[in-house]
Amino acid sequence: MSRLSVANVSGGRTQERFRLADGRQHTSGPLAETTDALASRLRQRAELTPEFWSFSGRSRREGGHGIFAYPAMMVPQLQGALLEDVQAVDPTVSSVFDPFMGSGTVMLESVSRGLSFYGTDVNPLAVLLATVKSNAYDPEQLTHVRQKIAVRVTEDISSQIAVDFTNRDKWFRTDVAVDLSKLKRAISAERRKSVRQAFWVALAETIRLVSNSRTSTVKLHSYSPEEIVSRQIDTIDTFLRISASQIEQLKDQAEALSQGFDRNPDLTISCTVADARIVPAAKYRATADVLMTSPPYGDNVTTVTYGQHSYLPLQWIDPRDVPGMKGELLENTHSIDSISLGGRLKGSLESADDLCSKSPAFAHCLDQLQGRPRNAQTRMVAFVRDLDVSIDAILPRLRSDAWMFWTLGERKISGVRVPTVSIVRDLLVTRGARHVETLDRKIPGGAKRMAARNASVETMNTESILVMRGPHNADRGSGS
Numbered sequence: 001m002s003r004l005s006v007a008n009v010s011g012g013r014t015q016e017r018f019r020l021a022d023g024r025q026h027t028s029g030p031l032a033e034t035t036d037a038l039a040s041r042l043r044q045r046a047e048l049t050p051e052f053w054s055f056s057g058r059s060r061r062e063g064g065h066g067i068f069a070y071p072a073m074m075v076p077q078l079q080g081a082l083l084e085d086v087q088a089v090d091p092t093v094s095s096v097f098d099p100f101m102g103s104g105t106v107m108l109e110s111v112s113r114g115l116s117f118y119g120t121d122v123n124p125l126a127v128l129l130a131t132v133k134s135n136a137y138d139p140e141q142l143t144h145v146r147q148k149i150a151v152r153v154t155e156d157i158s159s160q161i162a163v164d165f166t167n168r169d170k171w172f173r174t175d176v177a178v179d180l181s182k183l184k185r186a187i188s189a190e191r192r193k194s195v196r197q198a199f200w201v202a203l204a205e206t207i208r209l210v211s212n213s214r215t216s217t218v219k220l221h222s223y224s225p226e227e228i229v230s231r232q233i234d235t236i237d238t239f240l241r242i243s244a245s246q247i248e249q250l251k252d253q254a255e256a257l258s259q260g261f262d263r264n265p266d267l268t269i270s271c272t273v274a275d276a277r278i279v280p281a282a283k284y285r286a287t288a289d290v291l292m293t294s295p296p297y298g299d300n301v302t303t304v305t306y307g308q309h310s311y312l313p314l315q316w317i318d319p320r321d322v323p324g325m326k327g328e329l330l331e332n333t334h335s336i337d338s339i340s341l342g343g344r345l346k347g348s349l350e351s352a353d354d355l356c357s358k359s360p361a362f363a364h365c366l367d368q369l370q371g372r373p374r375n376a377q378t379r380m381v382a383f384v385r386d387l388d389v390s391i392d393a394i395l396p397r398l399r400s401d402a403w404m405f406w407t408l409g410e411r412k413i414s415g416v417r418v419p420t421v422s423i424v425r426d427l428l429v430t431r432g433a434r435h436v437e438t439l440d441r442k443i444p445g446g447a448k449r450m451a452a453r454n455a456s457v458e459t460m461n462t463e464s465i466l467v468m469r470g471p472h473n474a475d476r477g478s479g480s
């Protein structure tokens with residue numbers, strides 16, 4: 001081990017930074033102590049309970065975590081265990097950032113542990129879900145409103161369909177569309193926005209079940225005409241059942257949130273629609289102690305079509321109640337997916353050289369893709385290019401030496417496994433971050449729900465949690 005430099009003073013104690021024999025940087029002093037303490041806690045969990053990180057049989061989505069079947073959600077208990085471990089080794093931790101927030105799994109786990117939370121997502125439905133999950137609702141009030149909605153629906157004898165969009169009749173039977181319209185009118189009549197938002201989520205989950213799109217895939221995929229005619233659907237009853245169970249879950253959620261506020265009355269929550277590739281102006285930027293996130297596993301078009309999955313519910317929900325909703329996001333079924341990570345393929349190969357210089361794992365994968373269809377290379381590069389741009393935008397939102405937990409899945413494209421875990425690690429190391437540990441887990445029950453399988457893309461049934469420490473402020477590289 002050769003000495004690299006004598007660096008900063010932290011908490012009154014001088015830290016010495018070293019370059020290890022394998023080229024990694026390491027520190028002595030309090031920073032290294034907390035890093036080592038976390039690594040050993042994480043390892044111990046698996047030593048004491050083999051397959052601990054798989055959370056097999058321990059991943060039930062309880063409390064607000066179960067209010068909507070958003071695709072590729074994280075395991076709440078797993079992220080909760082990671083937060084507890086980081087809080088144990090670093091009691092100064094008080095805030096968490098999730099730039100790819102999805103349904104807000106990390107939000108609820110953070111807030112219930114007394115941590116402030118900042119989250120973003122490009123998909124407004126995700127932000128609506130997270131917003132509802134961040135509210136401590138009064139279950140009695142919700143039960144009362146649910147009864148009022150049931151009465152309004154019974155009294156509504158109109159057969160007018162409340163929404164109009166391309167292919168509406170392909171995705172909804174007329175009787176279903178009439179009942180959804182009654183529900184839409186009944187929810188809209190509720191005075192309080194936050195309460196309407198809770199019922200919009202129940203309506204979204206109802207739509208997932210009663211539309212003509214199969215629930216077995218997250219892509220829009222219609223039942224056959226014969227199946228559509230013969231399906232037994234009671235839309236109103238489905239909604240009332242879902243909203244009743246949702247109220248129970250929101251009751252547990254309110255308790256979890258109030259525990260968090262008891263631990264830290266000053267905690268703040270912010271869930272907004274934003275693109276993780278864009279750095280917000282400094283005045284809108286909070287710096288978090290922890291990054292806990294799970295970016296998509298690949299471009300949304302071929303892996304998980306979050307946008308398509310949200311397209312039908314978003315057609316029915318009043319856009320004024322959906323944070324960040326804009327009409328152009330519903331122009332077609334691909335609009336949200338095309339503004340998501342890896343959604344824009346044009347010009348992506350121009351970034352290949354730069355990415356090769358930052359990531360040996362990327363360079364190796366690109367070599368393996370030589371001779372395969374050009375589209376496979378373009379997709380892989382576009383996705384990594386966007387991840388790289390996101391990292392540039394994410395790091396300024398973190399404190400010096402922030403803790404980072406990246407839950408990452410890998411996929412095969414044209415038969416070649418894209419080593420996303422090594423690529424993200426490389427992209428972070430090139431900016432001065434340090435590797436702490438990689439936790440591998442099997443996904444119980446197989447791969448997360450993906451777009452329909454196709455010949456060119458295959459997703460794995462394992463995922464990894466890449467644990468890193470962010471760059472030290474003095475060392476922040478530009479990444480180039």
Ligand SMILES: C[S@@+](CC[C@H](N)C(=O)[O-])C[C@H]1O[C@@H](n2cnc3c(N)ncnc32)[C@H](O)[C@@H]1O
Pocket residue numbers: 070071072073074075099100101102103104105106120121122123126274275276277293294295296297306339340341
């Ligand atoms: C794996 S999911 C996150 C799931 C989440 N952890 C949960 O438990 O629900 C990835 C998310 O990244 C979002 N996303 C894709 N591209 C994005 C971008 N450029 N900026 C912000 N969010 C993006 C998707 O809409 C999706 O919600």
